Every structure is written in C-alpha cells, then in structure tokens.
Amino acid sequence: MDLGERPWDAVVRECREETGMTAVGPPRLLATVYGQPRAQRPYSTLQLIFDGGRLTDEQIRGLTLDAREHDEARVLPLAEWEALMPARDFARLRAVEDARRTGVAAYVDTWGDA
Incomplete structure (x- = not known):
C-alpha cells in the first residue's frame, strides 16, 4: 500500500498495474496473513487477501503482466498447485480457497516464518 492508501484501493491499483485488469x-x-520478521525483512507484515x-x-x-513483477500466469486446479509450491505457500493457498468456499475468512500466521 502507498502511504495513505486504503487496502481495497491498493488492491485495485496493484491489480491494474500488474495484470492490466481492474x-x-x-x-x-x-x-x-501475518508474517514474522526475518533477516531479509526485519519487520512484521500483514497481507489482506480479497476475493477477485x-x-x-x-x-x-x-x-498483461508487468514483467518486473511476474513472468507467467497459470490457471490450475488447487490440487495441481501443491507439487509446484513450498508447503507453507500451499497451506496459505488452501486456507484462502477454504475461505472462498465457506465464506469464513481465514487467519494465517505462518507466512514468513521459514
């Protein structure tokens, strides 16, 4: 988020900048999603994931991908992502998918602990 920017406004801006979509x-x-501080990022982070x-x-x-941010886009069933992602990343993806399916927002506090 930019200074003074609201979370949803950041989503709209980032989506447009990185994919060309609004x-x-x-x-x-x-x-x-909460991330613990670590050596390369000595501060906590908090991510808000919205349903797109x-x-x-x-x-x-x-x-239209921003080449500085992304080099590829894929659409795969959830199960196929597991072999392509680190376990903690897939756990986050599964939690987000469960939240989308159930309508109950997830809280993930293991992102960035490794």
Whole structure:
C-alpha cells in the first residue's frame, strides 16, 4: 500500500498495474496473513487477501503482466498447485480457497516464518 492508501484501493491499483485488469467490488476479505520478521525483512507484515472473483477465458487471455513483477500466469486446479509450491505457500493457498468456499475468512500466521 502507498502511504495513505486504503487496502481495497491498493488492491485495485496493484491489480491494474500488474495484470492490466481492474478489480471490481464489493471487497470481500478472504484472509489475513501475518508474517514474522526475518533477516531479509526485519519487520512484521500483514497481507489482506480479497476475493477477485472468477475470470473468464477471455479475461485470462487478456492479462498483461508487468514483467518486473511476474513472468507467467497459470490457471490450475488447487490440487495441481501443491507439487509446484513450498508447503507453507500451499497451506496459505488452501486456507484462502477454504475461505472462498465457506465464506469464513481465514487467519494465517505462518507466512514468513521459514
């Protein structure tokens, strides 16, 4: 977030900058993710993960990635991500998917502990 920026406004800006898409509301919080300080980042972090909805095939094809941030976009079933991600990252993804399915926001406090 930029100084003085509200979380949802940051989501809309970051989504536009990194994918070329404009996020639309209403904002639906899926998870809060806490990160412990560590050597390369000596401060705590707090991430808010919002529901971005389901993208159409056309929207996926129309993604325009910021090369400084991303080099690829993939759409895979949840189970296929497990082999591609570190265990703690997949645990976070699973918690977010559970929150999306159940409507109950998740709290993840293991992000950044490794």
